[in-house]
Amino acid sequence: MNQRAPIEEQIDLPFVESLRISFQSLKIRFGRSIITTAGITLGIAFLVSVWTNNEIGIALQESGRQSTINTFEETTEKGISTKDIWLIVMSLIVCVVGIANSMLMAVTERFREIGTMKCLGALDGFVVRLFLLESGFQGFSGALIGALLGTLGAVLLGLKDYGLDLFFYFPLLPSRPEDGPMQLGVIVVILLGCVLGMILAVIGSSFPAWRAAKLPPAEAMRTEV
Amino acid sequence: MPDIVVKTEDVVKEYRMGSNVLRALDGINIEIERGEYISLMGPSGSGKSTLFNMIGALDQPTEGQVYIDSQNMSHLSQRQIAAFRCHRVGYIFQSYNLLPVRSAHGNVTLPMIFAGIPEKQRNEKAEELLARVGLGDRMYHLPDELSGGQRQRVAIARALANDPSIILADEPTANLDTITGREIIDLIKQLNNEQGVTVISATHDLKMLDVSDRIVDIRDGLVERIRNRDEIEIEVGEVGGE
Numbered sequence: 384m385n386q387r388a389p390i391e392e393q394i395d396l397p398f399v400e401s402l403r404i405s406f407q408s409l410k411i412r413f414g415r416s417i418i419t420t421a422g423i424t425l426g427i428a429f430l431v432s433v434w435t436n437n438e439i440g441i442a443l444q445e446s447g448r449q450s451t452i453n454t455f456e457e458t459t460e461k462g463i464s465t466k467d468i469w470l471i472v473m474s475l476i477v478c479v480v481g482i483a484n485s486m487l488m489a490v491t492e493r494f495r496e497i498g499t500m501k502c503l504g505a506l507d508g509f510v511v512r513l514f515l516l517e518s519g520f521q522g523f524s525g526a527l528i529g530a531l532l533g534t535l536g537a538v539l540l541g542l543k544d545y546g547l548d549l550f551f552y553f554p555l556l557p558s559r560p561e562d563g564p565m566q567l568g569v570i571v572v573i574l575l576g577c578v579l580g581m582i583l584a585v586i587g588s589s590f591p592a593w594r595a596a597k598l599p600p601a602e603a604m605r606t607e608v
Numbered sequence: 609m610p611d612i613v614v615k616t617e618d619v620v621k622e623y624r625m626g627s628n629v630l631r632a633l634d635g636i637n638i639e640i641e642r643g644e645y646i647s648l649m650g651p652s653g654s655g656k657s658t659l660f661n662m663i664g665a666l667d668q669p670t671e672g673q674v675y676i677d678s679q680n681m682s683h684l685s686q687r688q689i690a691a692f693r694c695h696r697v698g699y700i701f702q703s704y705n706l707l708p709v710r711s712a713h714g715n716v717t718l719p720m721i722f723a724g725i726p727e728k729q730r731n732e733k734a735e736e737l738l739a740r741v742g743l744g745d746r747m748y749h750l751p752d753e754l755s756g757g758q759r760q761r762v763a764i765a766r767a768l769a770n771d772p773s774i775i776l777a778d779e780p781t782a783n784l785d786t787i788t789g790r791e792i793i794d795l796i797k798q799l800n801n802e803q804g805v806t807v808i809s810a811t812h813d814l815k816m817l818d819v820s821d822r823i824v825d826i827r828d829g830l831v832e833r834i835r836n837r838d839e840i841e842i843e844v845g846e847v848g849g850e
């Protein structure tokens with residue numbers, strides 16, 4: 384207790400400690416973590432199902448098959464209809480807003496915790512890193528489950544529309560037909576969904592966490608949710 | 609020469625809300641000696657918590673200076689302020705402010721994790737501190753599973769984790785019944801006596817009167833008067849039946 388010594392500089396925590404603290408937090412708050420993660424899952428599932436459904440539609444059109452029920456739908460020759468673009472854009476917006484909202488809620492209800500950690504000696508950077516780790520993990524697992532669920536949904540819809548033909552012409556890999564639009568393929572759509580979910584979750588959580596960490600602890604702790 | 613641990617110089621704190629400015633502290637000058645037990649008394653809204661935040665580096669004054677161990681707090685870097693909060697001060701709050709995801713033990717080890725203390729050492733220290741506050745058999749319970757008095761004991765153990773020279777307590781007994789409150793006060797007083805830790809406590813709990821060395825009465829953001837122990841004892845007699 385060298386009380387009169389000049390005040391030293393706070394040290395950085397080893398990465399393992401941050402990792403342990405963040406997993407502890409996810410584990411104990413399991414119910415709440417699941418709800419936040421479910422928000423990500425839903426957003427990505429919606430986006431991926433619409434997108435994959437579209438990929439399937441194009442692939443089967445290319446192959447000359449027509450949907451048994453979508454025959455009357457106006458398509459722009461070959462390729463994506465404006466309605467499909469509209470749907471994809473809408474699902475993207477729903478996904479972004481949904482995930483940002485669920486992360487923001489999850490951080491806001493922990494402002495007091497952030498203020499308390501700063502009272503105990505946490506650096507701002509530690510607080511941000513904690514939320515980065517937690518949301519990165521939630522984002523990845525939530526988005527992966529969502530992408531798989533979304534694909535499953537699109538496949539079921541495809542089966543209904545095209546029957547077993549679906550599997551002969553399934554657009555698994557990227558392809559570029561001579562006169563058709565570029566197709567990403569379902570695998571790329573799943574990957575993009577995962578990456579997007581994770582990025583949205585990490586930004587949606589770290590940005591409010593960073594703002595809370597910058598606040599003086601007295602203010603962060605005043606926040607009642 | 610007295611050993612001054614906390615000194616405030618014309619500390620002013622204003623809160624801006626839209627076009628309104630609320631002057632919560634209106635020029636506070638106090639000096640606190642090492643080892644003292646000081647109570648900041650005053651009605652609700654008088655500025656006790658605001659002063660508590662200034663002394664504990666939890667917020668910055670609008671004007672004026674705070675010196676702790678002769679260091680001007682406004683001259684410290686972010687890292688120094690974090691280290692100051694980690695090593696020099698133990699905070700105790702009215703609403704306990706335990707981290708809900710960590711057990712009693714986990715709450716007590718956290719400031720030691722921030723201080724870089726090795727795992728084995730901090731685990732032992734946490735067990736020792738929790739035993740000392742009478743929670744030896746509740747160490748691995750989550751805060752939700754503890755009573756108010758027990759939570760405040762965890763907060764006290766946590767405040768002591770890095771051997772601070774100052775304990776800052778903001779209405780530590782306000783959410784507790786009279787008997788539990790008394791126990792918490794006795795515990796804090798015991799630390800003050802045995803370890804010579806300086807205690808600064810905001811309160812309007814009259815039970816705090818007879819353990820305090822001095823009482824600073826705060827009113828409307830100003831120090832109204834400062835009373836010494838011997839001046840208080842007469843008054844305590846009058847409220848003894850509380």
Ligand SMILES: Nc1ncnc2c1ncn2[C@@H]1O[C@H](COP(=O)(O)OP(=O)(O)O)[C@@H](O)[C@H]1O
Pocket residue numbers: 602605623624625630632650651652653654655656657658659
């Ligand atoms: N963050 C804040 N923003 C605006 N006003 C505040 C804030 N904190 C405190 N106040 C006001 O400052 C005054 C003093 O408050 P406070 O220090 O909490 O009093 P006490 O702890 O003595 O009850 C009160 O009028 C309160 O409403």
Ligand SMILES: [Mg+2]
Pocket residue numbers: 656657658778779
């Ligand atoms: Mg108060």
